[in-house]
Amino acid sequence: MPKEPIRILLADDDEDDRLFFKEAFDEIKLNTSVSLVNDGVELMNYLTMDGNQLPHILFLDLNMPRKTGIDCLLEIKQLAHLKDIAIVIYSTSASDIDIEETFVQGANVYIKKPSEFSSLKKILEQVITINWQYQTSGLDRDNYMLSL
Amino acid sequence: MKLYLKFDTNIAFKQIMLEQLNKLQIPFTIVGFAEIEINDYVTSEGMAELSENLSQYGIEVVETQKSILVQKIKDTIIEMVNSEERLPTSNSAYLTGKLKQRYGYLSLVFSEVTFTSIENFILLQKTERAKHLISTNEPTFTEIAYMLNYSSVAYFSNQFKSITGITPSAFQRIINKRREMSKKKE
Numbered sequence: 001m002p003k004e005p006i007r008i009l010l011a012d013d014d015e016d017d018r019l020f021f022k023e024a025f026d027e028i029k030l031n032t033s034v035s036l037v038n039d040g041v042e043l044m045n046y047l048t049m050d051g052n053q054l055p056h057i058l059f060l061d062l063n064m065p066r067k068t069g070i071d072c073l074l075e076i077k078q079l080a081h082l083k084d085i086a087i088v089i090y091s092t093s094a095s096d097i098d099i100e101e102t103f104v105q106g107a108n109v110y111i112k113k114p115s116e117f118s119s120l121k122k123i124l125e126q127v128i129t130i131n132w133q134y135q136t137s138g139l140d141r142d143n144y145m146l147s148l
Numbered sequence: 149m150k151l152y153l154k155f156d157t158n159i160a161f162k163q164i165m166l167e168q169l170n171k172l173q174i175p176f177t178i179v180g181f182a183e184i185e186i187n188d189y190v191t192s193e194g195m196a197e198l199s200e201n202l203s204q205y206g207i208e209v210v211e212t213q214k215s216i217l218v219q220k221i222k223d224t225i226i227e228m229v230n231s232e233e234r235l236p237t238s239n240s241a242y243l244t245g246k247l248k249q250r251y252g253y254l255s256l257v258f259s260e261v262t263f264t265s266i267e268n269f270i271l272l273q274k275t276e277r278a279k280h281l282i283s284t285n286e287p288t289f290t291e292i293a294y295m296l297n298y299s300s301v302a303y304f305s306n307q308f309k310s311i312t313g314i315t316p317s318a319f320q321r322i323i324n325k326r327r328e329m330s331k332k333k334e
Contacts, residue, residue, distance in 0.1 A: 100318060104325045110313070129264070133272065143279040145322065147313025 005033040006128060009055035011043040011072065012036070012090065013064045017113065021059070021090075024120045030128050040067025044075060047082060055085060057131055059111075062091040062098075070105065077106040086131050086144070103145055110147045123148050161207070168201050186213075218261040220247060221254055222269065229273040235297035239270055275311045278304070282316055283323045289316055 008025065012018050018036050025034045035055070037043045043060075044067065046052055058076075062069035069089060076082045088109040089102045099110045109127055114120050126148065134144050162178060169176050172194060175187040190198070199209045224246050229235065236242045240251040243266070247254060258266050274296050281292045293304035308316050 096318075099314075100322055103314075103322045104329070106326070130272075139272075139276055140280065143276065143283065143323075145279075145312060145314065145319065 005031045006057065006132075007053060007055040008032050008034045008057050008059065009043075009046070010034065010036050010059040010061075010090070011038075011040060011064065011069070012059070012061040013039050014061070017061070020117065020120065021124075024117065024124055028121055028125050028128075030125065032128065039064045040069065040072045043067075043072055047076065048079070054082065056135075057086045057088060057127070059088045059090040060107075062089060062093055062102075070102070073102065073105050073107060086134070088127060099147055103147075108141075108144045108146065112148070164202070164205050164207065168198065171201070172198055174198070214257050214261055217247075217249075217254075217257050221258055221266065225266070225270055225273055229270065229277050229296075234295055235274070237297065239266075271307070271311060275308060278308055278316065279312075279319060282320050285320070285324070292316075 010018060010021050012021070018038075022034055022036065025032055037046055047054065060069045060072060064072075069091070073087065073089075076085070076087065086109065087107045088111060089099075089107045090111050090113060091098075092113050093099075094112050102110055109131075111123055111127070114123060127146070130146060133139060134141060161182075165176075165178065165184060169184075174190055174194070177185045177187065179185045195209070195212070202209060221243065224243060225239075228239070228242055243254060244251050255266055258264075258269070262269070278292055278296060281287050281295070282289075287295070289304065290301050293301045296304065298304035298307070305316055308319075312319065314322075
């Protein structure tokens with residue numbers, strides 16, 4: 001695992017979900033630093049502003065007001081400077097068709113939001129560990145797809 | 149007054165290593181050029197102190213022996229999974245044969261350094277190879293299952309799905325749709 005903290009960014013309009021998420025990371029024994037934004041517009045502003053440190057991993061809720069997760073995903077995929085960010089869709093939706101569609105549009109990981117805290121911790125740990133493999137073991141990023 | 153000097157870096161290097169390792173009471177043998185065998189367990193604080201002391205002389209500790217072994221294990225596994233032939237029937241026999249170490253020792257070191265197991269790493273590599281083969285749209289899933297030494301297509305599909313969360317067919321659909329999309333953009 002890296003010495004530099006892994007930068008995580010979550011875009012989610014639900015305050016409880018944001019808190020749940022942050023607390024889970026606080027309890028995981030991995031070296032991470034977590035930032036939160038409240039919706040898609042804030043997210044895209046953050047990602048396109050000069051000088052902002054880009055996250056290694058972006059967790060993106062699908063159902064957000066002002067700008068949906070899918071719209072953000074489509075925009076991000078158009079921007080060359082964002083191409084190395086691993087994109088994790090973090091959503092309540094569980095339809096296989098929706099899931100496949102987000103992968104087609106370029107997402108790397110799809111997580112169905114768990115209701116239990118311990119499940120969330122496990123899943124997040126898994127994502128970070130596998131993501132680290134993709135960053136260090138020369139695995140093919142074009143094939144980076146994981147549905148949890 | 150000027151002094152003209154001649155020196156042998158090798159001798160200087162050996163002397164520095166002797167002094168520094170003796171200072172920290174670390175038993176060692178000089179094995180080869182720039183290679184030292186440490187004959188005892190050294191704590192990470194001890195290693196950090198040694199590294200710092202040596203860096204004063206411009207000597208850098210490149211990696212611990214364990215990290216190097218782990219890299220060799222990974223390289224051997226990647227070679228094993230990606231060779232043209234069918235995967236070997238016994239992963240452990242293959243590894244012990246190539247690396248000349250007991251499998252128990254290899255397992256222990258691997259888990260210690262990577263926080264995951266050799267078996268997990270092999271599974272991940274096999275899945276990556278499967279993804280690559282699927283994306284070429286050439287071999288059938290049956291052929292892929294055979295190449296990767298799965299006893300059946302069903303077993304291969306199940307394991308693929310348990311590792312990635314999606315089926316091999318879904319994966320193939322997604323890759324092909326992505327390609328169609330980028331073609332349209334051109």
